[in-house]
Amino acid sequence: xxxxxxxxxxxxxxxxxxxxxxxxxxxxxxxxxxxxxxxxxxxxxxxxxxxxxxxxxxxxxxxxxxxxxxxxxxxxxxxxxxxxxxxxxxxxxxxxxxxxxxxxxxxxxxxxxxxxxxxxxxxxxxxxxxxxxxxxxxxxxxxxxxxxxxxxxxxxxxxxxxxxxxxxxxxxxxxxxxxxxxxxxxxxxxxxxxxxxxxxxxxxxxxxxxxxxxxxxxxxxxxxxxxxxxxxxxxxxxxxxxxxxxxxxxxxxxxxxxxxxxxxxxxxxxxxxxxxxxxxxxxxxxxxxxxxxxxxxxxxxxxxxxxxxxxxxxxxxxxxxxxxxxxxxxxxxxxxxxxxxxxxxxxxxxxxxxxxxxxxxxxxxxxxxxxxxxxx
Numbered sequence: 001x002x003x004x005x006x007x008x009x010x011x012x013x014x015x016x017x018x019x020x021x022x023x024x025x026x027x028x029x030x031x032x033x034x035x036x037x038x039x040x041x042x043x044x045x046x047x048x049x050x051x052x053x054x055x056x057x058x059x060x061x062x063x064x065x066x067x068x069x070x071x072x073x074x075x076x077x078x079x080x081x082x083x084x085x086x087x088x089x090x091x092x093x094x095x096x097x098x099x100x101x102x103x104x105x106x107x108x109x110x111x112x113x114x115x116x117x118x119x120x121x122x123x124x125x126x127x128x129x130x131x132x133x134x135x136x137x138x139x140x141x142x143x144x145x146x147x148x149x150x151x152x153x154x155x156x157x158x159x160x161x162x163x164x165x166x167x168x169x170x171x172x173x174x175x176x177x178x179x180x181x182x183x184x185x186x187x188x189x190x191x192x193x194x195x196x197x198x199x200x201x202x203x204x205x206x207x208x209x210x211x212x213x214x215x216x217x218x219x220x221x222x223x224x225x226x227x228x229x230x231x232x233x234x235x236x237x238x239x240x241x242x243x244x245x246x247x248x249x250x251x252x253x254x255x256x257x258x259x260x261x262x263x264x265x266x267x268x269x270x271x272x273x274x275x276x277x278x279x280x281x282x283x284x285x286x287x288x289x290x291x292x293x294x295x296x297x298x299x300x301x302x303x304x305x306x307x308x309x310x311x312x313x314x315x316x317x318x319x320x321x322x323x324x325x326x327x328x329x330x331x332x333x334x335x336x337x338x339x340x341x342x343x344x345x346x347x348x349x350x351x352x353x354x355x356x357x358x359x360x361x362x363x364x365x366x367x368x369x370x371x372x373x374x375x376x
Contacts, residue, residue, distance in 0.1 A: 018349035027297035036060035077134035170235025177260035183307035195337035237268030248321035257284040
């Protein structure tokens, strides 16, 4: 289903003022009220498939461990020993046998988070091993990824995460055909972007820049050269060029379409923003998922995964042409964001800039940011 939104007015709308991209105090409030209060996608579940495997991730201002228990359950905990506050794990990922052991005083915690051992613990019989265990973090699994939320009472996962995808695609069944949870990781590229996270989100949501900096993308998706982003329309997927056989850097053929997608989704590209920090890109033969980690007011880490049918990855087939297309798009986008960041500190941008009509949907994102910060 495709729903055309009302035609935008011809007026210019104001953006957020520049301080929203440079003020450390505002950034700290965002960490608390956005990234530590909402569901964040942090790791692929198959990265922590074996009992005792873990991955350390950053969520807001907290270090979090995602751990597979010996019972097969995936759990998350704050990466902090309950004794004196040392980080349990400094490695990005790893494998333990039965416990997570603090290297400072050797307190050890089970994979379920309970305190199981410590020097002289037998002399302290009144120690509550659960109350003094690791602090748990809410975790959900969806699309083959672990999503965590630090809030004591997290918002609805179905409403905020699944609902965002449904709202964009216009049909709750539209995502199911891609069977994203079944797909295998074909390539991962990490980027360190010298720009505020909101600049990255805004760039992904609009295509006013596409004709200027994305020649490879507009060759495959010519409607983007007109400046309208796919996200401007509910349920709309940008159609491939007649000459394009696949979503590849040269427009050549890719792989067979994923078996479950609807014929209406074939030869189309869909983009979804799951706030605060996930970009989902759907094409017939693969899926690209980007997740951001704000590292500082002017620095953002991005991890981008290219996902393919398991048989494509298992056979060692060459995925480089489809990876190269979106990798170039990423490089072009992030360079634009880095070019914009210095301007956010300029007196010329103290009151902000303007949105042209094809960017008016970004005003909704700006309103959302203000709302999360309690500014109305």
